[in-house]
Amino acid sequence: MKRMEFRNTYIGNITIAVKSLFTGMRVTLREFFTRKITEQYPENRKTLHIPERHRARLVMPHDENGNNKCIACGLCQQTCPNGTISITTRTVTDEESGKSRKVLAEYRYDLGACMFCQLCVNVCPKNAIEFSNEFENAVFDRSRLIIKLNK
Amino acid sequence: MLDFTTITTAIDRFLHSALPDWAATLTECALVAVCVIAAYLVFAIVMIFMERKVCAAFQCRLGPTRVGFWGVLQVFADVFKMLIKEIIEIKDSDRILYNLAPFLVIMSSLITFSCLPFAEGLQVLDFNIGVFFIMAASSFGILGILLAGWSSSNKFSMIGAMRSGGQMISYELSMGLCILTLVVLSGTMQISEIVETQTRGWFIIRGHIPAIIAFIIYIIAGNAETNRAPFDLPEAESELTAGFHTEYSGMGFGLFYVAEFMNMFIISGIASTLFLGGWAPLYIPGLEGFNEAMCWIPGIVWFLGKTFFVIWLMMWIRWTFPRMRIDQVLVLEWKYLVPIGLLNLLIMTICVVMGWTF
Secondary structure, eight states, rough: OOOGGGGGGGGHHHHHHHHHHHHHHHHHHHHHHHHOOOOTGGGGGGEEETTTOOOOOEEOOOOOOOOOOOOOOOHHHHOOOOOOOEEEEEEOOOEEEEOOEEEEEEEETTTTTTOOOOOOHHHHHTOOOEEEEOOOOOOOGGGGGGEEOOO | OOOOHHHHHHHHHHHHHSSHHHHHHHHHHHHHHHHHHHHHHHHHHHHHHHHHHHHHHHTTOOOSSSSGGGGGHHHHHHHHHHTSSSOOOOOOOOHHHHHHHHHHHHHHHHHHTSSSBBBBOOOSSSOOOHHHHHHHHHHHHHHHHHHHHHTTTTTHHHHHHHHHHHHHHHHHHHHHHHHHHHHHSSSSSOHHHHHHGGGSSHHHHHHHHHHHHHHHHHHHHHHTTTTOOTOTTTTTTHHHHHHGGGGGGHHHHHHHHHHHHOOOOOOOOHHHHHSSSSOOOOOOOOOOOHHHHHHTOOOOHHHHHHHHHHHHHHHHHHTTTHHHHHHHHHHIIIIIIIHHHHHHHHHHHHHHHHHHHO
């Protein structure tokens, strides 16, 4: 007769069960004494930690002269699944060369329709737009969610 | 050590001098009832709050923090919410049994509660078969649960009640075996005497291996007795909704809830009485100064400290393990806990007979 493996026997079953139960209890005991991750939000505004990659709203960074990097290519508008972004352009003629080119007139972003997929940021060839951590965006009127990003 | 018998006999003497005998006894009964119910409710509130906080801590959360300082008023807010809920009259339900069931459950847990020795002399029911009485009184809570399932005229309630009944009756057995093991060690069934003997060392230390095995089985069976996870089979949202109390609303449900929590307190109280010495302070033979110092801590602090430690242990178990299927629950009881309990009883008897205990 083949000898039964120890862990398939009655006693072996109990031994393994008890051992695994204590493993589980050790895990939860450690959890009991760790620092709690709950953020007490309105009170801890000053020390609030928000992960850097958190996507709260779309912004267009401007340098100190008020210039942005947008070339009005319209890729972000095309790629947005929700039609959140609408770009209006105007044509300016370069005085020296006489060539005309498109520049950004208005970059409108509808925060209420955005689903924060980050496709617009990924597709932008100039890294002109990015997501910021400013998350307190509640307003009383929906029309105020439509934001003009460029200055 | 502070002895409560002096206070109780003083009150007794005062009442007997002021009133005729029958009136004095009646007043005493009323006083005791008021005290027991008040203590019951206070402990229920403490327990519910503790459950929330401990559960939160095990899940790396903070728990309630908004209502009152550190969330202490949360339980009161819950009770008010429950009180203003509508009490539904179920069509085709057995009106009398339906309304009676929660009171049966709460009655059984109240009677058991009054058997607990809170401190020296601070015990309502104390007679020579005390442990036996606790077992009997705690079993008839099952009757309330079965009636609740039956009278709701809801098949899911009925199935939930049957599951609950089957589980509680099964686990009563291994619980009884564990208690019996300790009765063999102590040689008495009177609760006050059991505690008295433990002033010279707690039973879990004096009974060593069999007592520790009995303690572990008792904690497992106690978790199953109170229908808490991992044994919360009567409540299965997907199959049976809330089990036997599906059709109850408002305070009817509240009574079941409170009784469930207080049963946990009672189970822990019995565990601390039988295994950890009840109100008896820590005693280490040979260290006279240490023992003297321990005796300065009042018995009620010892009792509540140990009881809440056991409650914490049960909550730890509850928030660690996933729940089991009904067949696994019964297999665990009948194929594992009962045989081990019986064997353990035998070992304990041999130990006591041969004098291998401390």
